[in-house]
Amino acid sequence: MAVTKKDIFPLLPKIVREQEYVRYVNRRIKTKVEEIKEEILKEFNNHPVTVEIEGGVSSSNISGTLNGITNLFSFIGFDSGEKPIDPIRRRIEQIAPKFRISPTGIITYTIEFPTAKDIFEITPLPWAPGRSWAKGIETGISGIGYYIKKVSNSRSGLGIQSKKPVRTGVRFQNTQYISSLINKYTKEIQKLEKLTL
Amino acid sequence: MIPTFTHDVNNSFFLWFDNYLANQISGHRTYTTKFYCYKDDTIGSGVVYGSPYKQWVYDHNVAGATIPSGLTIDGVFTPTGTSGLIFDFQNGRAIFQNTGVSSGLAITGTYTVKEYNTYITDETEETLLVENKYQTNSRFTVTENAVTPYDCATPAIFISAESVTNKGFAMGGMDETTVVMKGVVFAESLFQLDGALSACADAAQRCFKLIPMTAHPLAEFMNLKTGSYPTGYDYVNTSNQYTNKIFIYDVTTSKMRDSVSKELHPKLNIGFIDFDLGNMRYPRS
Numbered sequence: 001m002a003v004t005k006k007d008i009f010p011l012l013p014k015i016v017r018e019q020e021y022v023r024y025v026n027r028r029i030k031t032k033v034e035e036i037k038e039e040i041l042k043e044f045n046n047h048p049v050t051v052e053i054e055g056g057v058s059s060s061n062i063s064g065t066l067n068g069i070t071n072l073f074s075f076i077g078f079d080s081g082e083k084p085i086d087p088i089r090r091r092i093e094q095i096a097p098k099f100r101i102s103p104t105g106i107i108t109y110t111i112e113f114p115t116a117k118d119i120f121e122i123t124p125l126p127w128a129p130g131r132s133w134a135k136g137i138e139t140g141i142s143g144i145g146y147y148i149k150k151v152s153n154s155r156s157g158l159g160i161q162s163k164k165p166v167r168t169g170v171r172f173q174n175t176q177y178i179s180s181l182i183n184k185y186t187k188e189i190q191k192l193e194k195l196t197l
Numbered sequence: 198m199i200p201t202f203t204h205d206v207n208n209s210f211f212l213w214f215d216n217y218l219a220n221q222i223s224g225h226r227t228y229t230t231k232f233y234c235y236k237d238d239t240i241g242s243g244v245v246y247g248s249p250y251k252q253w254v255y256d257h258n259v260a261g262a263t264i265p266s267g268l269t270i271d272g273v274f275t276p277t278g279t280s281g282l283i284f285d286f287q288n289g290r291a292i293f294q295n296t297g298v299s300s301g302l303a304i305t306g307t308y309t310v311k312e313y314n315t316y317i318t319d320e321t322e323e324t325l326l327v328e329n330k331y332q333t334n335s336r337f338t339v340t341e342n343a344v345t346p347y348d349c350a351t352p353a354i355f356i357s358a359e360s361v362t363n364k365g366f367a368m369g370g371m372d373e374t375t376v377v378m379k380g381v382v383f384a385e386s387l388f389q390l391d392g393a394l395s396a397c398a399d400a401a402q403r404c405f406k407l408i409p410m411t412a413h414p415l416a417e418f419m420n421l422k423t424g425s426y427p428t429g430y431d432y433v434n435t436s437n438q439y440t441n442k443i444f445i446y447d448v449t450t451s452k453m454r455d456s457v458s459k460e461l462h463p464k465l466n467i468g469f470i471d472f473d474l475g476n477m478r479y480p481r482s
Binding site: 126130135143144148151174 | 457
């Protein structure tokens with residue numbers, strides 16, 4: 001006799017109360033989510049923008065966004081020793097599944113996956129904290145941070161003080177960053193809906 | 198060159214923004230002042246009388262605004278058209294296009310001035326903030342005189358279309374066109390800056406109509422196009438003639454850190470507004 005969904009449904013509430021079953025499903029989902037998280041972190045860590053910013057004041061412009069004139073860390077205007085990448089990495093590391101069992105025996109998994117907007121909210125520009133530098137990488141950033149650094153360096157003796165306006169002379173070229181990464185892996189997470197356990 | 202989508206978006210955004218800000222924060226003030234004659238070679242043989250304030254309101258939809266229909270010359274009200282009288286709303290002045298107009302007339306007029314001067318620009322934020330110098334819209338000057346034309350005056354908001362991107366949206370060639378519009382705000386006080394940023398933040402999830410550039414209300418001398426707008430320009434009436442809408446997906450506002458702002462322009466408070474706009478269209482049809 002063939003077993004149909006009709007035969008299985010009445011058994012579901014009992015099955016999901018079986019510790020062994022719940023542990024198995026949790027393990028499978030958690031493994032899959034961890035795999036995706038590892039992939040995101042790998043891609044994020046190896047992204048030229050991430051590498052360049054993590055390189056600090058002395059890094060070279062490997063992202064190609066500034067024609068090699070300066071680097072993103074200095075251009076955005078971060079202070080030496082600042083770690084602007086850390087909040088993004090922490091947020092990605094928080095990706096984890098949560099589950100809930102309904103009385104009818106359906107286990108619902110919710111994966112707290114950040115949106116691009118979530119990331120933009122934790123990446124303030126040093127000179128305009130309401131704006132996001134991560135968004136600026138995608139849509140454009142002005143060289144104000146770089147200008148300010150130049151002026152303050154010249155005052156502190158690290159440069160020449162001039163009465164003429166200091167032009168940054170650097171034009172920023174937008175590039176894909178957080179949004180494309182999030183979009184790509186949101187699709188991967190959505191694919192888990194069709195995962196066969 | 199014919200106007201393209203970007204031209205129309207710039208035009209529509211500018212007209213909407215001017216109307217929105219003026220109504221939302223009651224961002225205007227009405228003055229009755231003298232007008233002062235000065236020479237402007239770009240006008241040709243016309244005679245120019247300037248007021249002390251730039252950027253007069255020309256939109257009848259702005260509640261409480263006085264849109265001038267003429268001036269008092271030597272004690273007699275003189276409507277526009279007399280001796281070729283037109284108003285340059287952008288530079289806050291009256292231009293007599295006919296020759297032979299005396300430069301010694303006693304002229305007074307009543308008009309409404311925008312709290313924030315608005316400018317469409319293609320200059321980078323860096324240029325606006327670092328290299329440009331601005332005059333104030335002479336609200337607090339003791340000796341009243343005509344404001345210098347053409348130069349930008351603060352309080353001001355500079356708007357520029359930063360990027361336009363098309364992305365496939367639906368079968369049949371429909372794209373989602375996203376436009377990033379950025380604004381730099383120069384205010385005379387923190388209160389004034391907060392007002393503009395707050396009003397702009399509240400603009401998220403609103404729509405405005407796509408008004409073609411040809412429908413822009415101002416003509417060559419920044420005077421009203423009386424042919425297109427014989428009874429005056431009203432933003433809402435004008436926008437009601439068009440159906441295509443631009444959606445404001447998101448607005449982000451930010452103040453520049455005080456330490457940085459004081460370094461660049463000690464007397465001004467600076468802020469930023471980023472508008473993410475979108476429209477569904479068929480760019481290849």
